[in-house]
Amino acid sequence: MDAIREWVSLLAEIGFSGLFDILLVTLMIYAFLAALKRTRRSGLIFTGILIVGAIYLIARKLNLLLTVSLLQGFFAVFLVALVIIFQEDLRYFFERVALWWFERRLPLYERKSARFLRREVEILARTLSDLAREKIGALVVIRGKDSIARHLDGGEEVRGLLSEPLLKSIFDPHSIGHDGAVVVGGNLIDKLGVHLPLSTNLEKLPGSGTRHAAALGLSERSDALCLVVSEERGTLSVARHGDIRMVSTPAEVAEVLEAFYDEISPPSEKSSWKRFVVKNYREKLISFFLAVVLWIVLGYGAQIVNRTFEVPVHYGPLPSSLTVARIDPPKVLVTLSGPRRAFALFKPGDIKLSLQLWDARKGQHDFFIPSGALSYPGGLQLEDINPRKVALDIEDKIPEPKSYP
Structure with a gap:
């Protein structure tokens, strides 16, 4: 039941415009894949690009910094490389779009391709x-x-x-x-x-x-x-x-x-919904999957959202004669904002809060939490810390008993 509620909630967030956006991108990707299907070489290159993209996502998930940095450099020139590698296929794709548009403007009796007797x-x-x-x-x-x-x-x-x-x-x-x-x-x-x-x-x-x-x-x-x-x-x-x-x-x-x-010009009795669904079904499924991924990453993932996390309060070194007896509260609520995709591979443990107590003195003190005391992944912005102050009881450190041989 919880899974069904999550899916219903996701569909509600997508909305009609999001579904239409996904279907439109699916159509464009399918047309491009159909063009690539003409040559085995282009299809293999496109498959290689998908594999590199999957490796990049896995590397981010596993926090492989060197691999992520190298692949980010690759994606920086990806669009230029895409145009160079697929220039013939892109030309074919846009040519087919133009032909389709002009054909739609012709009378019905002129649209059919010539057939041999x-x-x-x-x-x-x-x-x-x-x-x-x-x-x-x-x-x-x-x-x-x-x-x-x-x-x-x-x-x-x-x-x-x-x-x-x-x-x-x-x-x-x-x-x-x-x-x-x-x-x-x-x-x-x-x-x-x-x-x-x-x-x-x-x-x-x-x-x-x-x-x-x-x-x-x-x-x-x-x-x-x-x-x-x-x-x-x-x-x-x-x-x-x-x-x-x-x-x-x-x-x-x-x-x-x-x-x-x-x-190229099938008889009318063969033009059924079954034919439409079955023909190139792999390309259609891949197109829909890629459209959903792109929508999540570039559309849904680009939306700015707020997320609140419970973060433990830690502290740095104190004078050697003092120790912290109590922290109240021991955890604070930290609210961060950023694009949804920035939170996709995010772990609450990536947020660290550490107070600097190198000049602390004995007694009860209320410490203000500065923004600089927090560390969190890049691409996010700090919105709030609640509460902004924490109470610390600082006492003398009990000396350890000396041990005699």
Whole structure:
């Protein structure tokens, strides 16, 4: 019951605005994590940052001063490092936000992504399989939801209807556009002879050529589907989400194409609440957890609060002939103020109260407690000491009996 009351009290403190704030930040973090999911390298870097953050919190809890100091220096340059490390992913994220905003302004009938008819899927699968059998190099890019214009270099506008003769004529070894990529949008060939950014992930490109590096490079930067034919080995490969694999039959190529369009433009009957909850559920849970942590640390944790602690009264050295017989009261109430997060790892034992009695004299005395007699962690401010005076009985020290051998 006590735990339930604490949760109800916490929800009351959060309020509607706090819940809305958490949900909004969750949405932004999820969009960023979805962007990071495109490349394994970025995901590993982000995981490493989370591990460093967890180490920092543990170090603060265990009072590891050197480790905390070093990590605080790391976090001082964290934002700059974040922009440098994730510059491509941040650009992708803001690009997706802009595309989403512009799409919301379009009429409903214009919002759906173009889908292949079965005829176009068969054309691509059959044509690319024929090119692979004849060992004619080819690279076909099929647009997804992301804008890929900034990744494309050069090329010629075509805007021609997708067909087997047109594709084979483009990739003919004597054709001008043979060495570049063909960009397909809907049932049209948009451009030919396009150059794509090359991947530097050599582990996934053992013995592969420039076409494979270009296909993998674009797949690392967008959600486009890239199909590449090797003229040396006569193999057909597909690249998506920073990964590349071989496919062996036209039926397998058709299956890849149909799955691709089911993903970027799913049929309406599949758009259910269950699909919404299950898809990327790990990223959603991580986003919500991080949003709550950030709200506690930066929002809820930044609120200024007062906390009162019961602190024992201690005293420093006295003249050698005197001793303290009584302190009244033996404890005082100390009120400190500061952000909530400053109290998160706070222990009452961190507050020390010590009176300086080096010039004390025998008798009953009322000592005023100065603010300087208190020591407490940084980031906090002293608000009150109650009572401000304590009574001390100082007597002569009883000499210890001498011991004789």
